[in-house]
Amino acid sequence: MIHDRYQLAFKLYPYARSADQDADAPVRHPVVVLGGGPVGIATALDLGLQGIPVVVLDDHEGIGQGSRAICFAKRSLEIAHRYGCGQAMLDKGIIWNLGKVFHDDRKVFEFNLLPEEGHRFPAFINLQQPYFERFLVERVRQAQAEGAPIEIRGRNRVDQVEVSDGGALLTVATPEGPYTIEADWLIGADGASSPLRGMMGLDFDGRVFEDSFLIADIRMVNDDFPTERWFWFEPHFKSGASTLLHRQPDGIWRVDFQIGWDVDRKTELQEENVRARLDAMLGDVEYEIVWTSIYTFQCRRMKKFRHNRVIFAGDAAHQVSPFGARGANSGMQDVDNLGWKLGAVIRGEAPETLLDSYDTERVHGADENILNSTRSTDFITPKSKVSHTFRNAVLDLAETNAFARPLVNSGRLSVPCTYDGSTLNTPDALEGGPARTRPGSPCPDAPVSDGFLLDGLGHGFKLLAVNTEVPQGALPVVSVSTESDPEGALAQRYLGDATTAVYLIRPDQHVAARWSSYDAQAVSEALSRAMGKV
Amino acid sequence: MTEMLLNTQPNIADPDGFYAELIAAHDGLSDEESQTVNARLILLLANHVGDREVLRAALKAARGD
Structure with missing residues (x-):
């Protein structure tokens, strides 16, 4: 069975x-x-x-x-x-940009993801x-x-x-x-x-974190909460050592309470106990519980x-x-x-x-990812008295001191990894080229004359020619010009201080190699390397 | 190596006056409140220094390593 x-x-x-x-x-x-x-x-x-x-x-x-x-x-x-x-x-x-961070009953600060313009998709x-x-x-x-x-x-x-x-x-x-x-x-x-x-x-193998989190996905009856990520450290409503509130489609909200290590799962998941935490947090608001779960995690x-x-x-x-x-x-x-x-x-x-x-x-x-999420976890759930003291000192200072805000860590949101040092990369040969598109990097999107750059990249290997001519040969060529992008996103992301560029792009839209101009021999060698043949 | 990065030579004018101010900053505080003030102080000064090499040398020196 x-x-x-x-x-x-x-x-x-x-x-x-x-x-x-x-x-x-x-x-x-x-x-x-x-x-x-x-x-x-x-x-x-x-x-x-x-x-x-x-x-x-x-x-x-x-x-x-x-x-x-x-x-x-x-x-x-x-x-x-x-x-x-x-x-x-x-x-x-649901697209969201604004996050607010609270400590106890005070708003410590808010952040805006300020999405960069000129991408098909939001952050x-x-x-x-x-x-x-x-x-x-x-x-x-x-x-x-x-x-x-x-x-x-x-x-x-x-x-x-x-x-x-x-x-x-x-x-x-x-x-x-x-x-x-x-x-x-x-x-x-x-x-x-x-x-x-x-x-x-x-x-x-890895590290076990001794804490449990209670998730409740709820549907609010009168849903007038803003589409923002709200995160509380030590919230005044005492429903958890930390709490997260975040909107999902269909009028559903994710609430995530940090409830400690020694908890009885069955008791905590009983509806009246989940409601007690939610009521303390939300006050006099009507809602329906859609899904609950308790999770623990390891890195x-x-x-x-x-x-x-x-x-x-x-x-x-x-x-x-x-x-x-x-x-x-x-x-x-x-x-x-x-x-x-x-x-x-x-x-x-x-x-x-x-x-x-x-x-x-x-x-x-x-x-x-493990490094970033471990650091977030250590900030959100301090494991020693001194760690807790420093965490709260950061939160205290963040309200009035700009320097402390980057130290507040309620999660460092996922960005794709750059494969620095990969054997598939050919050393960077684009003088003045932007660091964000160095070999190993995922290609950032950019507006081009007929839509978005990434639409033309990927699947097979491609040559990306920026402001220069590349003969059609063994590889398909995607030719773009910074003239068609008055905002300058393409130039900023793919040229930097260079005036022309040729990129070899992997099928997964990562940069394998780049030069200021086309050289058939160099491209052929870089392609062999990126296919693991060298 | 540590000496080169981290200034461990006298650098504070009126050392007795500074020491008195440091202790006075904790007047009337419980041990726990003092811990909080110390943590904030470390963070403020660390940001003022900024240089990660210097901070690393200071952390090492403070531990007596």
């Missing part, structure tokens, strides 16, 4: 018998993905859109209830847009995770109709894995009994408690994300505290990084060692 571990928000892939279950010998697939969460489905989309057959196995028949992740960063939306579903997410999501949207996942699955359905070789098998639970040099043999449980399949490549996107990681006996990662033909991504590979929205967002960056590399290896265009760069680049990303 396969039991549900959670309630479903959307039943999108009910169990259906697969031909593999009736085959005489195990059927072999190029790629099998374990887990139908955002990371697993996005991986299937990335590969499927490249024409590579993918099978996703999920032990449920759809998307889990509960909003879990709610903040999706610009980079995640850009990645989703490359897959063809970013606009739907933006249309449904952040708030969107319940089930919606984010549903847009990905809907895009899969559309891609399937267009011929993308993607299969999602619901109620297929992998119970046994035999890993070999050439791939893996999987024993899959279904409501109609078990069957076996083989995979050339196996992707572990099966979440923080990854059964695959467990079956392979792999490490997952940890696997030592290696690639284990020969088995590759881990998302929460299965790394876990962070929720402060900074670095969980699901970093998972999307894993997919972005892995998709083109695995595709190139499977097509025989790149050596298997290219996948080692997935490991180094995304381990680098995970370490950056």
Whole structure:
């Protein structure tokens, strides 16, 4: 029997018998993905859109209830847009810019994300995770109709894995009994408690934070609260050691109370106890409780994300505290990084060692996320008396002293990682070029004559020519001119003090190399390096 | 190395006067309130110094490392 571990928000892939279950010998697939969460489905989309057959196995028949992740960063939306579903997410999501920080009953300060102009997507949207996942699955359905070789098998639970040099043999449980399949490549996107990681006996070490958080998603009856992120340290209403209030679509608000380590989950989750905390905070306001949960967290990662033909991504590979929205967002960056590399290896265009760069680049990303979220956690939940004293001193000073405000850390919001030092990078050869587009950087969006720059980048390798001519050759060329951008965003982001530039852009829209002018030999060498051939 | 970055030579005019002011800043405060004042003082001075190398040297010197 396969039991549900959670309630479903959307039943999108009910169990259906697969031909593999009736085959005489195990059927072999190029790629099998374990887990139908955002990371697993996005991986299937990335590969499927490249024409590579993918099978996703999920032990449920759809998307889990509960909003879990709610903040999706610009980079995640850009990645989703490359897959063809970013606009739907933006249309449904809530855009916010203003954050207020309180200590006790005083407003310490407020911040504005002040989104930079000239990007298709805002810095952040708030969107319940089930919606984010549903847009990905809907895009899969559309891609399937267009011929993308993607299969999602619901109620297929992998119970046994035999890993070999050439791939893996999987024993899959279904409501109609078990069957076996083989995979050339196996992707572990099966979440923080990854059964695959467990079956392979792999490490997952890190730091446990001894605190619990109670989430309540509520619908206000008279919803006149502003669309702002409100964060309290030691709130006067005493509902938690810290509290977060943040709007989501459909008139739902996320409330997150820090309630301490030694709590009885069952008692705390009783409706009257949740309401007591909410009432103290909200006063005389009518609301309906939509979803509640208690979570604890750890900051940890696997030592290696690639284990020969088995590759881990998302929460299965790394876990962070929720402060900074670095969980699901970093998972999307894993997919972005892995998709083109695995595709190139499977097509025989790149050596298997290219996948080692997935490991180094995304381990680098995970370490950056763990560092940031650990620092936020230490500020929000001080673990010693002196740490608490300093934290409150910062909050006291922040009200009237500008210098203390950057020290206030209620979460450092997710930004994509720059792969400094990656072996795929060619040393920077654009004199006067902006630091933000140095080799390894994710390309910032910019307005161009026919829309936005990122629309033309990605999928395959591209050459970006700014204010210069590049002959059409082995690589597609995207030519842009700063004349078409009177605001100067393109020049500021891609030229700096230079007058012309040529960029080699990876399929994941990261910069591989850049020069002031085109040189066929230099481009060819940089491309080889970026494909892991050098 | 520490000496080069962090000025550990006399640099305060009227040392006795300064010391008296430092102690007087804690007049009438409980131990806990004094801890708060000290923490704010450290943060204010650290920001005034600004230089991370100097601050690192000061943290090290203060611990007696």
